[in-house]
Structures are given as structure tokens and as C-alpha cells.
Amino acid sequence: MGDSARREVAATMADAARLWLEMLTDPQRKIAIGQAPADDASDNERRRWFYTPTDHGGLTFHQQRPAQQRAAMRLVSTGLSRAGYVTVATTIGLENILDHTEGFVTRFDRERGRDPGLYYLRVFGEPGGHGLWGWRFGGHHVSLNNLVADGELVSSTPCFMGADPASSELLGGAVSRPLGRVEDLARELVRSLPASVILSPKAPSDFVTANRTLLSDGDRVIPLSGIWRDERFPDPVEQAKLQAASDRIDAAAGYTDADHEALSYTSRPKGIAGADLREPQRELLHALLGTYFGRVPDAVSPMASYDDAALDAVHIAWAGSTEPGAPHYYRVQGPNLLIEWDNTQRDANHAHSVWRDPSNDFGLDVLAAHRLQHH
Structure with a gap:
């Protein structure tokens, strides 16, 4: 590009x-x-x-x-x-x-x-x-x-897309899954990899970095009740409902400190590197990247820059079951790249996916350079 x-x-x-x-x-x-x-x-x-x-x-x-x-x-x-x-x-x-x-x-x-x-x-x-x-x-x-x-x-x-329901019925037995390939490609890849790709047998309640503006080593999952513009609803009944829903989601995940530590965000990627994948696995990883980079116009998509050398540095990690329909999470990470996916809530029928550039989300690096150049 x-x-x-x-x-x-x-x-x-x-x-x-x-x-x-x-x-x-x-x-x-x-x-x-x-x-x-x-x-x-x-x-x-x-x-x-x-x-x-x-x-x-x-x-x-x-x-x-x-x-x-x-x-x-x-x-x-x-x-x-x-x-x-x-x-x-x-x-x-x-x-x-x-x-x-x-x-x-x-x-x-x-x-x-x-x-x-x-x-x-x-x-x-x-x-x-x-x-x-x-x-x-x-x-x-x-x-x-x-x-x-x-x-x-x-x-x-950040570029975020989700789906709730992640899967819903259509006439004639057809199924609507707007993010189906975003889920299925990752599962197919992970099921072909060694068990070391799975960081935890339990999936987190949400994706780990949540809606943070800046990412830091050690970041953990934020409860649902913390991801809103205002800290509390004016209506105490509605606030209690939100808090109860948040508590149920966290309880269902059942994460301990050890689980949170295993999944915490680190600038050093976790999981298995593209360099350690066989060619069919690398093709799956490349296709998975396309479900994120393909969200923007082709003219500005970074997809073309992910040649063999770039793919070597991309890591994938998973948490939860690899069985379809079970709660799960994955992370894809490399230089200037962080992808997270989770499908855990509502009996694993509620999907989140985000593509981020930790070094330049919101153009923060560009803003700093622009200030130095023009001021």
C-alpha cells in the first residue's frame, strides 16, 4: 500500500x-x-x-x-x-x-x-x-x-466488530454467522497445532485488552460493568442489573489469578510463531489475518505486506475448548499487530473481534511526529 x-x-x-x-x-x-x-x-x-x-x-x-x-x-x-x-x-x-x-x-x-x-x-x-x-x-x-x-x-x-447472536437461524435451515470465518479459520489452525498453543483450558469472560486506549504489560480482563462511558447508571435498578450481568459473566468464566496471569497482555507475544508452522498452517494463519485486514479498503489494507518474513513473526495463542460451540478465545500478535477474539458469553453465541496496532492506535505515533514537525 x-x-x-x-x-x-x-x-x-x-x-x-x-x-x-x-x-x-x-x-x-x-x-x-x-x-x-x-x-x-x-x-x-x-x-x-x-x-x-x-x-x-x-x-x-x-x-x-x-x-x-x-x-x-x-x-x-x-x-x-x-x-x-x-x-x-x-x-x-x-x-x-x-x-x-x-x-x-x-x-x-x-x-x-x-x-x-x-x-x-x-x-x-x-x-x-x-x-x-x-x-x-x-x-x-x-x-x-x-x-x-x-x-x-x-x-x-482500533477496528472492532462483534456479533450477538454470533449464529442465528435463517429460513430453509440456513445460518447467519457474520463472523463465522473469523472464528472457524482460527479453530482449524489451532486444532492442528501442539497443545502448547493453548494458554488456559478456560476462556476469559471477554477479550483481554478491552477498550483501553493504551496497552501495558500485565493488562487483564476488565469486567463488563467497567466498559461503559459513565461509571454508573443514574437509575440504581438498571445499574444493579448491569452489575448482576457482569458478575454472572465473570462467575461463568471462573478465572483465578493464575488464569488471568496466563492470559494477561504482554508486548512479547505468547503462543506459537508463524516461523514454527508448516505450510498448510501458514496458509490458514494468512487467511485468518485476511479476515481482519480485509475489513478496510484493499488500497490501504496491510495484507500485501505480510510476506513469509512478516508471517514468521506473527504468533497465535488460544484459551478454552477447541470444540465448536464451546467458549473460547484467541490472540494473534506480532510487530505492530494485536488481534483478539472471544466467543464466550450467551453460551458462546456472542462474538467480539478487534484489530489493533499497539504502537499507533488512533495514530498516536503519527500525532507525536506531526507535532515535532509542525511546532
């Missing part, structure tokens, strides 16, 4: 962002526009991200007219491949399925707890030009974060 490709994608993003913003009223713009990206505390809000059904920050679909919503989705599409866009759109639609699964009850101190209208879009700074700007789109099980510097797309991580 060259600079010209990143500039072309950034220009398309800028056009779509300007079109959306021009369609908004002044009160809508006050919500839709955030501080320009910067290498200081003024950028903290842009670096906050979530995958729970909480306030992600920005203008929701509910706050927009249909034509504005269409323009919003056009902007979202500029940061995704066709397959990535379909997956995100499907995930949003799954809120209706989840509502049915749970009996159409009110949850999370909202009028509608499972709500396809509560996805948030915000643009940070002024799109286009030679400065810094970015955009974030998120809601339950979606978080897309993009930074453009001097007309070039420089960061697309």
Missing part, C-alpha cells in the same frame, strides 16, 4: 465527511464535530472507544433525517471494504434480533436497550486540507477509528 493509495482513500473520506456535515443543522453540528486531533489532552475524547451499548459520542441515527443517515453511512463505507461494510450493516441489524432474543425488554437506562438507531458518528477537526482530522463511528459491537494527517490516511485502528 503506497502513499498515493492512502491519499486517495483519505480524499474520498473527506468528500463524504464534508457532504454529511453540510447537510446538518447548527445544533446537529455541535454534536457531530469534535476537537481536531492533537498530541495532548484535548484529544482524549477521540481516543475513547467502546463496544458496549453505551454512548460512543457523536450524532446518532435517531438525531438525523433519512437523507442525513444515508450520508452518514456513505462516510462509514469509505473506511471499509465491501465485505467490511456488509458486516457492519449486519451487526447493526442484529440489534433487532437481540431484542427479540431478550424478550423486547427495556435495558441499560435507555428507552430501547437494543437499538439500531443508537450508532454514533463524529468528525474530529475539518475534513480535507493539510492538517489533522479524523472520524469515529460506533455503537454496540462496532467501533471504527480513522485518522488523516496531511491528506493521508495514517490509522484505522
Whole structure:
């Protein structure tokens, strides 16, 4: 991927962002526009991200007219491949399925707890030009974060996609599994590897790094109740429900300190390296990477850079059972790369997947370099 490709994608993003913003009223713009990206505390809000059904920050679909919503989705599409866009759109639609699964009850101190209208879009700074700007789109099980510097797309991580339910029935015996290949390729690979790839026989309750902005050695799983914009709901009944659900999830995982230590995040990868895999296993690992790198437009995907030498340095590790339908977790890690997956909650029918660059999530390294160059 060259600079010209990143500039072309950034220009398309800028056009779509300007079109959306021009369609908004002044009160809508006050919500839709955030501080320009910067290498200081003024950028903290842009670096906050979530995958729970909480306030992600920005203008929701509910706050927009249909034509504005269409323009919003056009902007979202500029940061995704066709397959990535379909997956995100499907995930949003799954809120209706989840509502049915749970009996159409009110949850999370909202009028509608499972709500396809509560996805948030915000643009940070002024799109286009030679400065810094970015955009974030998120809601339950979606978080897309993009930074453009001097007309070039420089960061697309963290990139989170989830599915609840991970598997659901369709007519004629067909099955909807939006992230099915993201799960199946990893399982197929791990089942062909030595037992040392399995860090723990029990899967964690969630993926380990959660929604942290910065990652540090020793990071452990955060309880569900801690992954929300506000520490507590104003309604004590709803807060008690959330805490009870969080406690049940943690109890089901049954993790001890030793289990947490085995799965804790470390900058040094755990598991088995690509260099130690046979060719068919390397092909599976390469295909698995494609289910993450293929989320963004081909022109800016890092997939082409993962040649044999790069694949050698990529490690994979697993926790939990390798039987389909059982709770499990995996981690793929290498230079400038962290991937995590878990499917443990709701009887292992609730999937999370995230692609991160610990060295440059939110473009933090680029921001630091930009400040030194321009100031």
C-alpha cells in the first residue's frame, strides 16, 4: 500500500465527511464535530472507544433525517471494504434480533436497550486540507477509528466488530454467522497445532485488552460493568442489573489469578510463531489475518505486506475448548499487530473481534511526529 493509495482513500473520506456535515443543522453540528486531533489532552475524547451499548459520542441515527443517515453511512463505507461494510450493516441489524432474543425488554437506562438507531458518528477537526482530522463511528459491537494527517490516511485502528447472536437461524435451515470465518479459520489452525498453543483450558469472560486506549504489560480482563462511558447508571435498578450481568459473566468464566496471569497482555507475544508452522498452517494463519485486514479498503489494507518474513513473526495463542460451540478465545500478535477474539458469553453465541496496532492506535505515533514537525 503506497502513499498515493492512502491519499486517495483519505480524499474520498473527506468528500463524504464534508457532504454529511453540510447537510446538518447548527445544533446537529455541535454534536457531530469534535476537537481536531492533537498530541495532548484535548484529544482524549477521540481516543475513547467502546463496544458496549453505551454512548460512543457523536450524532446518532435517531438525531438525523433519512437523507442525513444515508450520508452518514456513505462516510462509514469509505473506511471499509465491501465485505467490511456488509458486516457492519449486519451487526447493526442484529440489534433487532437481540431484542427479540431478550424478550423486547427495556435495558441499560435507555428507552430501547437494543437499538439500531443508537450508532454514533463524529468528525474530529475539518475534513480535507493539510492538517489533522479524523472520524469515529460506533455503537454496540462496532467501533471504527480513522485518522488523516496531511491528506493521508495514517490509522484505522482500533477496528472492532462483534456479533450477538454470533449464529442465528435463517429460513430453509440456513445460518447467519457474520463472523463465522473469523472464528472457524482460527479453530482449524489451532486444532492442528501442539497443545502448547493453548494458554488456559478456560476462556476469559471477554477479550483481554478491552477498550483501553493504551496497552501495558500485565493488562487483564476488565469486567463488563467497567466498559461503559459513565461509571454508573443514574437509575440504581438498571445499574444493579448491569452489575448482576457482569458478575454472572465473570462467575461463568471462573478465572483465578493464575488464569488471568496466563492470559494477561504482554508486548512479547505468547503462543506459537508463524516461523514454527508448516505450510498448510501458514496458509490458514494468512487467511485468518485476511479476515481482519480485509475489513478496510484493499488500497490501504496491510495484507500485501505480510510476506513469509512478516508471517514468521506473527504468533497465535488460544484459551478454552477447541470444540465448536464451546467458549473460547484467541490472540494473534506480532510487530505492530494485536488481534483478539472471544466467543464466550450467551453460551458462546456472542462474538467480539478487534484489530489493533499497539504502537499507533488512533495514530498516536503519527500525532507525536506531526507535532515535532509542525511546532
